[in-house]
Amino acid sequence: MELKLYSAVGSNSSERVxxxxxxxxxxxxxxxxxxxxLVSSYLHINPFGYVPCLAVAxxxxxxxxxxxECIEELFPQQSLLGNSVFQRAAAREICEYVNSSIHAPQNRTVLKTFNPDLPEQAKRELRxxxxxECLSKLKQKLCKDSPFAIGEDFTIADIFVATIYKKALQHGSPDNDFYDEHLRWLRQDNRIQAAEPSIDKPLSPVK
Ligand SMILES: N[C@@H](CCC(=O)N[C@@H](CS)C(=O)NCC(=O)O)C(=O)O
Structure with missing residues (x-):
């Protein structure tokens, strides 16, 4: 089965996929x-004007x-969704929070619409x-059973959490020990680290 992924360097959502x-x-x-x-020819592919977009079958x-979720169903090997109905619900809960509540409001297009006059640097700081702020609330839901975000295995929750944390750092937010620890845990697994699309945060020494 041929897969084409429309992506962009620096795109948090594409990095997840x-x-x-x-x-x-x-x-x-x-x-x-x-x-x-993104604002011209690509609109024929995805009228939302966002990456990622997957062409498949x-x-x-x-x-x-x-x-x-589609990839999970087409390629169930090495499941990333969790092993039980409640783990899958927990994984989706984290991902939804990251995707809809954290990522969406700080999207460039949203800020441009609601706060068009804000200088670029101020936008970055605000993002x-x-x-x-959201990550400090999310923390309370994470890593209860193991150093993984939910349950005892690598799931999409780890991917969504690690990528949005890296986005905060790109915007100049200070390091956060809890999320550093989580990222370090993921990267100590060779397979997880090899799969990470862009390693733009060096591993800091264990504190
Ligand atoms: N909810 C969407 C969000 C997609 C999204 O926000 N993509 C960003 C890059 S991470 C984008 O294409 N932004 C284009 C723009 O802001 O003009 C998803 O999960 O795929």
Whole structure:
């Protein structure tokens, strides 16, 4: 089955899907979508104007969560969803919170609409601050049974949490010990680390 993933460097949502595909060792063609294409030619592929988007078996699927769930069903090996109905619910709960409540409001297009006059640097700070505030609430739900986000295995919850934390750092937010520890735990597993699309945060020494 041929897979084409429309993605963009620095796209948090695309990184989630790439990490899942890489972890499951599913071959795919990655197509980089430029900022210019996002608002022009690419709208024929995804009218939402967002990456990622997956072309598979004649279907065009957007929204990272929908894409990952589709990948899970097509390629159930190395499941990333959890081993029981409640683990799957917990994984989806974390991902939904990251996707809808943390990521969406700080999206560039949203800020441009609601706060068009804010200088670029102030926008970055605001985005980082928003993510950090939400991450401090999210922490209370994470790593209860093990150093993984939920349960005792690597799941999509780990992917969504680690990528949004890295986004906060890119926006200039300070390191957070809890999320550093989580990222370090993921990266000590060779398979998980090899699948991570961009390792833009060096491992800090264990404190
Ligand atoms: N809920 C969507 C969010 C997608 C999204 O926000 N994509 C960003 C990159 S991470 C994007 O394409 N932004 C384009 C823009 O802001 O113009 C998903 O999970 O796929």
């Amino acid at each position: 790439e990490w899942a595909l890489n972890y499951k060792s599913i071959p795919y063609q990655r197509i980089e979508v430029s900022n210019k294409a 004649g279907h065009m699927i957007s929204e990272s969560m929908a894409i990952i 980082g601050q928003w993510i950090s």
